[in-house]
Amino acid sequence: MSQINVRIGEVIDGFTIEEKIHVGGMAIIYRASHPDIEGRVIFKVPKIVDADDATVIVGFEMEMMILPRLSGIHVPKVYAVGDYARRPYIAMEYIDGETLYPLFEKSPIPPEQVAAIGEKVATALVDLHRQKVIHHDIKPSNIMIRKTGEAVFIDFGLSRHLEMPDLLEAEFRLPMGTAPYISPEQVRQNRGDPRSDIFSLGVLLYHLATGERPFGLPQSRQALRTRLWRDPVPPRKIRPDIPPWLQEIILRCVEPNPAKRYQTAARLAFNLQHPDAVKLTERAERLKRSNLFLQLRAWLKARALPPAEPQPYSATSDPIIVVCVDLSEGFEYLAEALFTETQRVVGSVADARLACINVMKLSAVFMHEAFDSEGRNKHVQRLVELKEWARPLGLDQGKLSFHVLEAMDIAESLLDFARTSHADQILICARGRSNLRRYLGSVSSEVVARAHCTVTVVRAPEPTATSS
Structure with missing residues (x-):
């Protein structure tokens, strides 16, 4: 088992961890202090222990997004927020x-x-x-x-x-x-x-x-x-x-x-x-x-009630663009080509909101391993890689979101996400041709065939091997 490790006495971004005060189903709460903050501080980290922790990861991401935007006496004051790329945490007011x-x-x-x-x-x-x-x-x-x-x-x-x-x-x-x-x-x-x-x-x-x-x-x-x-x-x-x-x-x-x-x-x-x-x-x-x-x-x-309709995230009419990012090893050239196309779209579509998505394929036969050989949570690592891919876009948080899905059918997962997100456009890469892909069909072709909105397929020539 593994989790986001915090040690008593450790100093994280200036916060000294003093005592573990609560272990919940989704988070661990510590008491901490900071030289620039009067009184005690609550230091909250996600509890990530097994393969079913996708909801914990996403829920903590939501809390890190929402809580710093709130103000007033009816919510805790937030002092600092970490990030999954380094260390996810929320440092907030201790409520007496x-x-x-x-x-x-x-x-x-x-x-x-x-x-x-x-x-x-x-x-x-x-x-x-x-x-x-x-x-x-x-x-x-x-x-x-x-x-x-x-x-x-x-x-x-x-x-x-x-x-x-x-x-x-x-x-x-x-x-x-x-x-x-x-x-x-x-x-x-x-x-x-x-x-x-x-x-x-x-x-x-x-x-x-x-x-x-x-x-x-x-x-x-x-x-x-x-x-x-x-x-x-x-x-x-x-x-x-x-x-x-x-x-x-x-x-x-x-x-x-x-x-x-x-x-x-x-x-x-x-x-x-x-x-x-x-x-x-x-x-x-x-x-x-x-x-x-x-x-x-x-x-x-x-x-007789019809299924609930997915709710738009905002009352505005900002176009929503789903960007399907392939982070597989050996296909970095496709990720680069997709980034170039995404930059172009962001520059030409006013007030666009990007939803960057990556799907981790699950096996119907083998049990999903939550951690890699170094003990890192695979879902968290993929989320970090997705954020790093999009970082050079320089978009504000309100215009950018990140989603790591886990599914056996990648195309179905992408299409369902686009529908529930009210997407106006999908950007997706197409991998190289092969007899196997022609026989089985490709994710990009299925998305093109079944999507409810415009789909842009990005292609790039495979890099040629060089010999020394």
Whole structure:
């Protein structure tokens, strides 16, 4: 096993690593210090241990992209960010406070306390959504309360910035989130709706108020889908002392249809702070779940929902160009030719956004080895090589993203990525001719034949061998 190694006492970019304070499923947290920063510092590194860590690598990449762009009291201040080319890390503010997790161990708690906690979190969501970020992992362990009382979101590995490329949506085809809290939109792989965070907050409030999870602890994708049509047991059925106004708020938050939820976190925060202003509906007095007829109707309606459409990363009309970079040994001349063509396109297409992609081919027979002979993670190494290939382009981060995919069918993977990314053009290299390639077909020819957008195939003469 291997991971991004950090040693106690080591100095990294001026940060002295002092103590390991938490090991999570996707990251390791250290306490650190810096001579130019007053107080303690949190030093976070990705936890990369096996072949299934592509989500860890991409999620940490997203957090390194998003967190430095955020500001305000509801997120940690970022001091420095590393890079996979040298050492990936995020050095950030140490939050003097606790997560909400210990409070959940004590649930149920009094309704007034539920509302007070909910108002703090909803207020933090207002600030986050104004910065065009959807957290997508609202849960007790990802929310801290400062000593001064404000809620702070941590762990942005599953987040979506609406004006940045969404690496998770582009590279993975599974719901991303924590099972008890994940919204129906996330189950359907729609990551572009801020009301997903309101649903998750509703789940959190339900648990605080009742001591139970509204949708249990699902262990499969099919179990996750039940929240698209099955309503939870009304909170007042579990705890009769819950006031009608709080049940109204909670059940409105966890409506399967986002159009029936609170449309903004600001409105939710206001209602939690002013219970007298809550407009009561039949939700407030509900004491049992929907009858079998209503359940069947909701189930049929959920089954009829079309697949979620991939969400554009921005409201702008900037053209998206997918650049398929071949980094195979012996084909450096093709990578150079592709770079030249990419430079030309960037110079001629105004405001183009590039998605640089490389596919690591998996074998259907042999198990994928995550590490090379030197103990380096192959996915990380390929990501570093891809960034190094694009570095001379000199593009801003908002106009450039990097994606390392792992697939058995390279052409299918490229085509799926281009479709979900709303690509306007694909740039791809074509390798040299051979009888085998004519028989089996080539990746570039399949992409040309099946792509939904313009495809530019870059060719280059093979370098001639020289003798000394």
